[in-house]
Amino acid sequence: MAKVELKGISKVYDGAVRAVDDANIVVEDKEFVVFVGPSGCGKSTTLRMVAGLEDITEGELLIDGARMNEVPPKDRNIAMVFQNYALYPHMSVYENMAFGLRIKKLPKDEIDKRVREAAKILDIEKFLERKPKALSGGQRQRVAVGRAIVRNPKVFLFDEPLSNLDAKLRVTMRAEISGLHRRLNATMIYVTHDQVEAMTMADKIVVFTVGKIQQIGSPLYLYNHPKNKFVAGFIGSPPMNFLTVKVSEEGGEIFIDEGSFKIKPIAEHAQYLKKYTGKEIYLGIRPENLSYQENAGENDMPMQVSVVEPLGADTTLWLRTPNTREIVARTEPHHQFKVDETVHIRPTMEKAKYFEKESEDSILPLPEAF
Numbered sequence: 001m002a003k004v005e006l007k008g009i010s011k012v013y014d015g016a017v018r019a020v021d022d023a024n025i026v027v028e029d030k031e032f033v034v035f036v037g038p039s040g041c042g043k044s045t046t047l048r049m050v051a052g053l054e055d056i057t058e059g060e061l062l063i064d065g066a067r068m069n070e071v072p073p074k075d076r077n078i079a080m081v082f083q084n085y086a087l088y089p090h091m092s093v094y095e096n097m098a099f100g101l102r103i104k105k106l107p108k109d110e111i112d113k114r115v116r117e118a119a120k121i122l123d124i125e126k127f128l129e130r131k132p133k134a135l136s137g138g139q140r141q142r143v144a145v146g147r148a149i150v151r152n153p154k155v156f157l158f159d160e161p162l163s164n165l166d167a168k169l170r171v172t173m174r175a176e177i178s179g180l181h182r183r184l185n186a187t188m189i190y191v192t193h194d195q196v197e198a199m200t201m202a203d204k205i206v207v208f209t210v211g212k213i214q215q216i217g218s219p220l221y222l223y224n225h226p227k228n229k230f231v232a233g234f235i236g237s238p239p240m241n242f243l244t245v246k247v248s249e250e251g252g253e254i255f256i257d258e259g260s261f262k263i264k265p266i267a268e269h270a271q272y273l274k275k276y277t278g279k280e281i282y283l284g285i286r287p288e289n290l291s292y293q294e295n296a297g298e299n300d301m302p303m304q305v306s307v308v309e310p311l312g313a314d315t316t317l318w319l320r321t322p323n324t325r326e327i328v329a330r331t332e333p334h335h336q337f338k339v340d341e342t343v344h345i346r347p348t349m350e351k352a353k354y355f356e357k358e359s360e361d362s363i364l365p366l367p368e369a370f
Helices: 043-051 093-103 108-122 137-149 167-184 195-201 219-224 229-234 267-276
Strands: 004-013 017-027 032-036 058-063 078-081 155-159 187-192 204-209 212-217 241-250 253-257 280-285 290-293 301-310 315-320 326-331 342-347 353-356
Touching: 004 043, 017 043, 017 058, 017 212, 032 043, 032 195, 043 078, 043 155, 043 187, 043 204, 078 137, 093 108, 093 137, 108 137, 108 167, 137 167, 167 195, 187 195, 195 219, 204 219, 204 229, 212 219, 212 229, 229 241, 229 280, 229 353, 241 267, 241 326, 253 267, 267 353, 290 326, 301 326, 315 342
Parallel strands: 032 187, 032 204, 078 155, 155 187
Antiparallel strands: 004 017, 004 058, 204 212, 241 253, 241 280, 280 353, 290 342, 301 315, 301 342, 315 326
């Protein structure tokens, strides 16, 4: 397979609109890398530059050390799977999968071998004579993936391939694509706006917003050590809660003051918060790091219940602080809650994150480990 390197890649459209700005990414050989971010953040444009479907305005693209900027898409030895499948409706599944190989004038026996091997891997052998209109969405997506597999490309590119599928089928196809990556030992770049897909599939995640890369790292590294407030809020479901708080000092100890309650950070965090005494910052805490307390205690936050969502394995609580700031907590399912009742919620302060008000960067230093 192949190593893919993006060195200072930018895409500038007419009118000086920078869709992608100075992207530096290394996709190692056989690595599964996911580009994730909200709509319009530049992730698909970046993928299309790798594919050769968009010209590169600035920077350099290397595949296996060879510069690809001016190389036509057909000569890059990559295969792309699109969101809308892009199948020929008048062709059978077999013909759709074989089409690219016939264009390359491969021997008939070789084409047949590759198509049938890919069909076996994807469990679509029995559909080879059908037309796309006779297939379900999941089956069509398998055909699109099969069409990529038969080419034996150096790099597989996936552009939001599961967004047209229903929720249950997306879960199944996530597992299938991850399994396919392991079986093929392939280099794959995958674009999605769904952070759950990114967390469950990726070896490495690249987080985009407004054309810029915010952070690159393994799923758990980004989850546990977000570089800034955007990454912290984007990675994780339900997303991280943020409260505007003021850092205060009393009797030589540091406190976090929300206005309606004060909580005490752990000593390891307090040393970094001390220089923000008297200033406002953002406190970030994930829903799973907020626990319901039957009896009031230190560091509890009084909250009023707005919405109760029993999900079976756990219960999601939508809460309001006395200052009407909303947060979400994930609690154990056996607790019973009533709307408008006041409950005591205790944050796990070891898991708390803190972000500067202006830059929104993390106040806590990030470990170097990937």
